[in-house]
Amino acid sequence: MIAAPSSIAAPAALQTRDLAVGYRTRRCRRAVLERVSVSVTRGELVCLLGPNGIGKSTLMRTLARMQPALWGAVEIGGDALSSLSGSELARRLGVVLTERVGVESLRVRQIVELGRYPYSGWFGGLDTRDHDVVTWSLEAVGASHLAERDFAQISDGERQRVMVARALAQEPVLLMLDEPTAFLDVPSRVELMVLLRRLTREKSLAVVLSTHDLELALRTADVIWLLMPGGEVVTGAPEDVIATGAIAQAFEGRQIRFHPGERTFRWLTGERGFAGIEGHGFRADMAKAVLEREGYAVEAGGHRSVTVRVDDGGWTVVTDRAHVKGDTFQSLAAHLRARCSPDETDGL
Amino acid sequence: MLCGLTGVFVLAFLLSLALGSTHVPIASVVEVLMRSAAADPGSAIVIEIIRLPRSLTAVLAGASLGIAGLQMQTLFRNPLADPFALGISSGASLGVAVVVLGSGMSVATAFGASTGLAGDALLIAAAIAGAVAVLAVVLAVSSRVDNPSTVLILGLMSGYAASAIVTVLVGMTSPERLMQLAQWGFGSFAGVTWRRLSLFAPITVVGLVVAGATTKQLNALLLGDNYARSMGVAVRRARLLTMLGASMLGAVVTAFCGPIAFVGIAVPHLCRGLLGTSNHRVLVPAVVMLGGIVALAAQVVSLLPGTAGVLPLNAVTSIVGAPVVVTILLRNRRGAIAA
Numbered sequence A: 001m002i003a004a005p006s007s008i009a010a011p012a013a014l015q016t017r018d019l020a021v022g023y024r025t026r027r028c029r030r031a032v033l034e035r036v037s038v039s040v041t042r043g044e045l046v047c048l049l050g051p052n053g054i055g056k057s058t059l060m061r062t063l064a065r066m067q068p069a070l071w072g073a074v075e076i077g078g079d080a081l082s083s084l085s086g087s088e089l090a091r092r093l094g095v096v097l098t099e100r101v102g103v104e105s106l107r108v109r110q111i112v113e114l115g116r117y118p119y120s121g122w123f124g125g126l127d128t129r130d131h132d133v134v135t136w137s138l139e140a141v142g143a144s145h146l147a148e149r150d151f152a153q154i155s156d157g158e159r160q161r162v163m164v165a166r167a168l169a170q171e172p173v174l175l176m177l178d179e180p181t182a183f184l185d186v187p188s189r190v191e192l193m194v195l196l197r198r199l200t201r202e203k204s205l206a207v208v209l210s211t212h213d214l215e216l217a218l219r220t221a222d223v224i225w226l227l228m229p230g231g232e233v234v235t236g237a238p239e240d241v242i243a244t245g246a247i248a249q250a251f252e253g254r255q256i257r258f259h260p261g262e263r264t265f266r267w268l269t270g271e272r273g274f275a276g277i278e279g280h281g282f283r284a285d286m287a288k289a290v291l292e293r294e295g296y297a298v299e300a301g302g303h304r305s306v307t308v309r310v311d312d313g314g315w316t317v318v319t320d321r322a323h324v325k326g327d328t329f330q331s332l333a334a335h336l337r338a339r340c341s342p343d344e345t346d347g348l
Numbered sequence B: 001m002l003c004g005l006t007g008v009f010v011l012a013f014l015l016s017l018a019l020g021s022t023h024v025p026i027a028s029v030v031e032v033l034m035r036s037a038a039a040d041p042g043s044a045i046v047i048e049i050i051r052l053p054r055s056l057t058a059v060l061a062g063a064s065l066g067i068a069g070l071q072m073q074t075l076f077r078n079p080l081a082d083p084f085a086l087g088i089s090s091g092a093s094l095g096v097a098v099v100v101l102g103s104g105m106s107v108a109t110a111f112g113a114s115t116g117l118a119g120d121a122l123l124i125a126a127a128i129a130g131a132v133a134v135l136a137v138v139l140a141v142s143s144r145v146d147n148p149s150t151v152l153i154l155g156l157m158s159g160y161a162a163s164a165i166v167t168v169l170v171g172m173t174s175p176e177r178l179m180q181l182a183q184w185g186f187g188s189f190a191g192v193t194w195r196r197l198s199l200f201a202p203i204t205v206v207g208l209v210v211a212g213a214t215t216k217q218l219n220a221l222l223l224g225d226n227y228a229r230s231m232g233v234a235v236r237r238a239r240l241l242t243m244l245g246a247s248m249l250g251a252v253v254t255a256f257c258g259p260i261a262f263v264g265i266a267v268p269h270l271c272r273g274l275l276g277t278s279n280h281r282v283l284v285p286a287v288v289m290l291g292g293i294v295a296l297a298a299q300v301v302s303l304l305p306g307t308a309g310v311l312p313l314n315a316v317t318s319i320v321g322a323p324v325v326v327t328i329l330l331r332n333r334r335g336a337i338a339a
Helices: A056-063 A086-092 A108-114 A128-140 A156-168 A186-202 A214-220 A238-243 A246-251 A281-293 A329-338 B002-018 B026-033 B041-076 B088-102 B108-114 B116-142 B148-171 B175-186 B194-213 B215-221 B225-230 B235-257 B263-275 B280-302 B313-331 B333-337
Strands: A014-024 A029-036 A045-049 A071-076 A093-096 A174-178 A206-210 A223-227 A233-236 A256-259 A264-267 A274-278 A306-311 A314-318 A323-326
Touching (some): A029 A056, A045 A056, A045 A214, A056 A206, A093 A156, A093 B225, A108 A156, A108 B215, A128 A156, A156 A186, A174 A186, A186 A214, A214 A246, A214 A264, A223 A246, A238 A246, A246 A256, A281 A306, A281 A329, B002 B026, B002 B041, B002 B280, B026 B041, B041 B148, B041 B215, B041 B235, B041 B263, B088 B116, B088 B148, B194 B215, B215 B225, B215 B235, B215 B280, B263 B280
Parallel strands (some): A045 A206, A093 A174, A174 A206
Antiparallel strands (some): A014 A029, A014 A071, A223 A233, A314 A323
């Protein structure tokens, strides 16, 4: 349904050159990010990541023309962002915002029909093609069965999908979503990301979304735009930003460490010394998780302040002084906490 | 549902022509309207000279207030907004108060005392002048403001300021003049003659058409300013056009009929409650219809059919209307906060 001009060498869906974003007051311009030069092509899913307050939203708002750029250039589909009229822009760029839509007594289909705004006539009447696009958009996000439901009465995840359908009804080249997974439970988050990824593939859409959901983004995105604490923007495949250590550098604090192999963050471990694990398989991994949560660094060799032996029957904590046994991981954690007395801080 | 509303509308219109100090049977009303030769000449005069312009005024005023209320409620996303949200009626009251209370010292006396009609025309002009003055101030300031709530507060403040000046004027005047001011404050559809209607009708119809043309924008604005902008709405322009249109409707009705409360705020809620939708493509025609019905009903009740007494229109709209609205909103709670 979306007319994909695949025959011509399509310009980048979105491209910026030396873009600076930030705020202007009467006297001065305060840049939050400078020299941003990034681009997205159709068929790519981009996740914008960065610590809180670094300027993710400011960048998203600037790219969607909701606030003016300080300087530099933004092009959407080959034309300067500032040269497009409101409805021209709306035909190229669909937006899903963080803000919750508080509309009452409007059916889902009517919400999606609003996406035809830049195409419909003076009084907003829709022709058959408009109705076809609306139906297609609802199908694309798997919300056809919701069409006649009241928008206010569906779940958060469904609502977010409907807002995506509404943006799709604008038949854009580029879809921008500001923290679309923020209010969703875990299954809905994954579903939404899978949906967006499918849209980039099947409808040759470019998608840019900002998110705090690092692990999901690293698993799903084609390209990561990573905003670094210094105001620099690092781009690359998820594996690139992991391999170069950029992710770790951007997010690691005194309390957390990034584990590249697992693509997850862990609490900073080791303040209670080293621990060893004897045993294999799933239960050994669980025991490791317990030890790390309780503040031990789990290592193969070296001086250990504690060793945990794991087998199918339960756990045994082996120290210089005694052996203690138990069966659940809860009791293991409780025992490790109980060991935390002043005279046992030699491992620090 | 729209068909039902149309039916009720026609019925209310005929009833408003039939009922009054002298009762004219519905059949005769139809005969007069059809210009049938069999029509009773006496009834024809009563209906054509007095009741028809009055009922037409009621319909136009009710529709205008309803539409203006709907526009304001959507624009400000506030269920309490009404056509006078920008201080229009206070401005109109100020204009009228200046003329009525200040006429002792002004040229208006010589002007107005000679013919009663000229005095009324002067009131209309004064009300419009007052409303326009307040509106101009609010719009001028609000063009620098991006936040709708701030605009709403600006309107509220300008309304308070205008009312305060009226209070000062009231404090310095004589009881007879106060009575005249109070009379205007009661509100009435009866003061609009055919000649006035030839001015009143075109203005309100233009306002209603402008409102009809903004249904597309109003629907998009339901999702909020940011979403509306992302779909190609020129938000500032739409907001200005809507505020201007709604305020002019409110100002014109106030000038000709006095400050009629309640209709503008209640009719949109009633329509949402009855129709269960926020879609303006349905709401706009429904509000026009129901606004007319409510105004006609209030008009009929205020005449206390069968007696010679007359109740203030403003009192009727609120006393009879408030319980009706509360009932409908409580029965259908989803419509209650749909703005």
